[in-house]
Amino acid sequence: MESTSPEPSTAAAAAAAAVAETGCSVQIRRLEATDHEKGFVALLSQLSACPDLTASEFAACFADLAALGDDHVILVAEDPTAPESRILATGCLFVERKFLRGGGKVGHVEDVVVDAAARGRGLGLRVVRRLVEIAKEAGCYKVILDCTPELRAYYAKCGFVEKGVQMAIYF
Numbered sequence: 001m002e003s004t005s006p007e008p009s010t011a012a013a014a015a016a017a018a019v020a021e022t023g024c025s026v027q028i029r030r031l032e033a034t035d036h037e038k039g040f041v042a043l044l045s046q047l048s049a050c051p052d053l054t055a056s057e058f059a060a061c062f063a064d065l066a067a068l069g070d071d072h073v074i075l076v077a078e079d080p081t082a083p084e085s086r087i088l089a090t091g092c093l094f095v096e097r098k099f100l101r102g103g104g105k106v107g108h109v110e111d112v113v114v115d116a117a118a119r120g121r122g123l124g125l126r127v128v129r130r131l132v133e134i135a136k137e138a139g140c141y142k143v144i145l146d147c148t149p150e151l152r153a154y155y156a157k158c159g160f161v162e163k164g165v166q167m168a169i170y171f
């Protein structure tokens with residue numbers, strides 16, 4: 001599973017490992033309670049309505065979602081070597097458990113967003129590919145998502161193929 005933030009003494013080593021693997025020092029890891037201070041909510045507001053949360057509201061929401069364990073994984077991208085480290089990208093995987101397929105699991109990719117200033121550097125691709133890997137490791141038989149037609153090409157780059165029709169009722 002994803003690592004938590006490294007201690008300061010190991011941050012440089014972790015950054016070096018990220019550089020060796022991906023060519024840049026941005027690391028992908030699971031969301032942590034302290035990420036409220038690193039602009040996580042503001043980043044989500046680049047995707048959809050996401051009013052700011054107080055620290056205690058964020059902590060309560062974090063605890064609710066953390067209680068779902070590996071059935072609800074939020075990944076974030078951060079460059080720990082940056083002077084003032086901010087969350088640059090995020091994406092979520094929700095694992096739905098079913099009776100179908102002998103108690104099968106379906107992964108749902110949700111809430112993918114890259115900070116406007118960090119787009120076009122492959123971060124969106126890295127986050128989604130890692131979510132897909134996690135879904136596969138969790139035993140999901142498929143991963144699905146909803147997106148606008150404009151994002152077809154991006155999700156195709158992430159390995160998705162078009163299937164079915166999205167329908168919704170908003171409340």
Ligand SMILES: CC(=O)SCCNC(=O)CCNC(=O)[C@H](O)C(C)(C)COP(=O)(O)OP(=O)(O)OC[C@H]1O[C@@H](n2cnc3c(N)ncnc32)[C@H](O)[C@@H]1OP(=O)(O)O
Pocket residue numbers: 046047109110111112113114115118119120121122123124125126145146147148150151152153154157
């Ligand atoms: C399930 C959901 O959450 S759907 C909601 C998705 N999120 C949003 O729409 C929020 C606003 N947009 C964003 O945050 C970003 O633009 C994202 C997430 C769509 C893409 O993130 P980026 O980090 O910029 O994408 P990344 O650099 O990894 O691009 C990967 C590949 O997809 C392509 N790509 C990226 N965005 C698009 C796009 N909008 N249309 C077509 N191709 C695209 C890139 O050209 C790149 O291709 P290449 O490897 O041949 O160069």
